Amino acid sequence: MPSLSFVTVDVFTTTRFAGNPLAIVRIPEAGHVSTEQMQIIACEFNLSETVFLYERLAGDQRETEWRFRIFMTSAELPFAGHPTIGTACYALGTLAGNASSGKLVCNAGPIGIQYSNAVARASIPHNVHIHNEFKFTTEQLYELQPALANLKKPHAITVVSPVKSMNFIMIELDSLEDLAQVTTSGVKPRAKLDAGWDTGFIGSYFYVVMPQDGQRPGPKRHSVRTRMIEGTLEDPATGSAACGLCAYLAMEGQLKNASFLITQGVEMGRRSEIGVAVTLTDLGAIDKIELSGSAVKVMEGTVHYD
CATH class of the missing domain: 3.10.310.10 (Diaminopimelate Epimerase; Chain A, domain 1)
Structure with missing residues (x-):
């Protein structure tokens, strides 16, 4: 054998x-x-x-x-x-x-x-794509996570693919208390994806950008707490989602050289520390993504x- x-x-x-x-x-x-x-x-x-x-x-x-x-x-x-x-x-x-x-x-x-x-x-390797043909709505979010309907509305909901076939609904929440309300369920996330990208895995990635000295982090240091849910699965550490999220945050803030520390898995007792560094071109596109751990x-x- x-x-x-x-x-x-x-x-x-x-x-x-x-x-x-x-x-x-x-x-x-x-x-x-x-x-x-x-x-x-x-x-x-x-x-x-x-x-x-x-x-x-x-x-x-x-x-x-x-x-x-x-x-x-x-x-x-x-x-x-x-x-x-x-x-x-x-x-x-x-x-x-x-x-x-x-x-x-x-x-x-x-x-x-x-x-x-x-x-x-x-x-x-990256081919970062931010989906914009269809919007993932708060109503769809509350179907996935009913407990969030009673909290402050999310800051942002964006669907991002770090590479083709890996797709994440990125939901920015207000606090760690809100993040703690996220649960697994029998409902898997679904999203309408842009033409040519409608394939592969879809997960929901909840995140809180942590304050620094009472303010949101500056361009040199970003600390983020996350959770990744896909139906009944919660993932302790999702490097592909972390790369997609950090690429999105760097492009949104036009941070040419940005480093991030992503902490995930805390709520399930499997704390993970994920390092991501993103470099943008002079035109604001993704030049390099480095993942570490x-x-x-x-x-x-x-x-x-x-």
Whole structure:
């Protein structure tokens, strides 16, 4: 019976049993595992995402380059943030013996990665799109989250795609008390997306921009608390949504060089710390998005499959 080795890591944390869990399954040299088998294995782990990491072929001169694929329990993703950071930490920190830099290649494209002091930084492939053909209304929001109807109206509701097929309804709330009212439910978020973009995953991403010295943060430092809900799922850390949100905030505020600390998962007892840096071009478009964070190994073992 064929088998594959795996590890699990908790991502965007240095503390085990916090952050966002990720399974990393290693595909050996010249090994073949079908897409269908990968999907079944991802279902068995039953985590928000599972990564399949291809080991390099013997004689491959690209010593710190790896190809990987990302699966939810129901579908493959072109890109996701916490799988990228978790895989970067494991690949550079463990497989490459604390190498300082390398490259990951996912379905969304190549990702340059760096590793230092147990923190991975990834230059994220992006195709940021702010949807404007249709509006997501407060009435739709209250259908998703009835408790919010009794609170102050959200500051902003915007649908953002950091890459095609990853779509998030971004809802800015007034306070952490309002954020605490958000709940999971049997209702999954739905939104009319712009032509050519109407595909893939849709999540609802609630955020509060934290004050700094009694004011909203200035251009040099932004601290944001978030929660990501998709029906009955709450995600402890959503790197792709964090990248999309920070890109939107940087463009909205015309912050040419902005750094953000996104704190997520607090309400569910899995605090995550997500770093995002955004650079704009002189014309105000996205030039670069860098995602950063740590990961700690929790388990390792073997998966047997048919």
